[in-house]
Amino acid sequence: xxxxxxxxxxxxxxxxxxxxxxxxxxxxxxxxxxxxxxxxxxxxxxxxxxxxxxxxxxxxxxxxxxxxxxxxxxxxxxxxxxxxxxxxxxxxxxxxxxxxxxxxxxxxxxxxx
Amino acid sequence: xxxxxxxxxxxxxxxxxxxxxxxxxxxxxxxxxxxxxxxxxxxxxxxxxxxxxxxxxxxxxxxxxxxxxxxxxxxxxxxxxxxxxxxxxxxxxxxxxxxxxxxxxxxxxxxxx
Numbered sequence: 001x002x003x004x005x006x007x008x009x010x011x012x013x014x015x016x017x018x019x020x021x022x023x024x025x026x027x028x029x030x031x032x033x034x035x036x037x038x039x040x041x042x043x044x045x046x047x048x049x050x051x052x053x054x055x056x057x058x059x060x061x062x063x064x065x066x067x068x069x070x071x072x073x074x075x076x077x078x079x080x081x082x083x084x085x086x087x088x089x090x091x092x093x094x095x096x097x098x099x100x101x102x103x104x105x106x107x108x109x110x111x112x113x
Numbered sequence: 114x115x116x117x118x119x120x121x122x123x124x125x126x127x128x129x130x131x132x133x134x135x136x137x138x139x140x141x142x143x144x145x146x147x148x149x150x151x152x153x154x155x156x157x158x159x160x161x162x163x164x165x166x167x168x169x170x171x172x173x174x175x176x177x178x179x180x181x182x183x184x185x186x187x188x189x190x191x192x193x194x195x196x197x198x199x200x201x202x203x204x205x206x207x208x209x210x211x212x213x214x215x216x217x218x219x220x221x222x223x224x225x226x
Contacts, residue, residue, distance in 0.1 A: 002156060033213065042218035043157075043202065056213035090156065098145040098206030101159030102214065 003027060006091050006105035014113055018079040021108045025072055025093030031055070032074040033094070033102060034066055038087040049074055050096045081112045117205045119217035126193050126224055133189045134220040136203030140184035145206035147214060148177055148188055152199045160188075160201075193224040 003026035013019055025032050034046040045058035049068035060066075063081075068074040078085060088109050092102035118137040126132050138146065145164050149157040161170040166181040174191045190197055200221045204214040 002158075035216070043204075043216040045213055045215055048213045056210055058213060058215070096212075098212035098214065099162055099164050101147065101162050102149075102157075102204075104156035104158070106156050 002103040002105065004091060004093050004103050004105035006089075006108050008108060009106065010109045010111075012111045012113060013081060015081055015083060017081050017112075018077065019081065019110065021076040021078070021089055021091075021110075023074045023076070023091030023093075023105060025074070025091075026103045029093035029095055029103070030072065031094050031096035032068055032072070033092045034060075034074070034076050035090040035092065036087045037090065037107075038084075043090065046076070055096075078110070083112050086110055086112045117203060117215050117217040119201075119203055119220050121220060122218070123221040124223070126222070128193060128195060128224055128226045130193050130224075131189065131191045132193055132222070133187050134201055134222075136186045136188070136205075136217055138184050138186070138203070138205035139207065140182060142207040142209040143181045143184075143205075144208045144212055145214075146179055146181075146186050147204040147206070148186070149202040149204065149216075150199045151202055151219065157202060188220075190222070193222070195224045195226055198222055198224050 005024040031050045035043040046060040048056040092104045094100045148160040151157040163179040168179040200219040202219045204216045
């Protein structure tokens with residue numbers, strides 16, 4: 001058990017809808033990362049937060065947004081969903097340093113129909 | 114987006130064989146190189162975090178080396194066992210990307226008895 005909790009485990013929704021994915025980091029970790037894994041793609045970095053502030057941004061679409069709250073949990077909001085947004089979304093946490101290993105949650109499987 | 118390349122894409126070996134994979138990454142602005150093991154239906158788990166040129170790390174039958182000047186890392190598995198079957202991911206952390214980790218697509222290893 002990595003200590004990182006992601007909810008929900010599975011989400012099925014229709015095109016055009018909006019969903020929110022939630023992540024609680026491992027106790028003591030200040031940084032949260034969001035990754036997307038689509039079919040035949042590796043883990044695509046979306047965004048990183050550190051202690052409530054955005055620290056790094058990757059290949060995140062404008063329809064997607066995220067935030068980290070004072071209790072350090074994070075939410076990833078996906079709007080105007082398209083079929084191509086169907087993917088496994090991982091949250092990971094760490095102390096915030098790139099020399100510390102990431103601890104991954106079990107992921108949220110999003111299916112857009 | 115920082116290019117992290119892994120080869121081969123997949124590998125099928127017999128139990129007892131030793132094997133190795135390659136991870137190539139940008140040689141400039143290097144900060145850290147991570148290796149993760151990702152078993153089917155689970156989340157990625159950290160194997161090694163490497164920061165210094167020439168670094169060598171070992172965990173049981175698995176070891177890794179790092180060459181930051183030429184931008185590559187090797188992962189070695191000695192005497193492969195069926196339980197080593199997994200996807201092995203490397204991730205590059207650069208000092209000019211907010212220290213966020215960018216993952217390669219992974220090498221999928223299958224070890225058959």
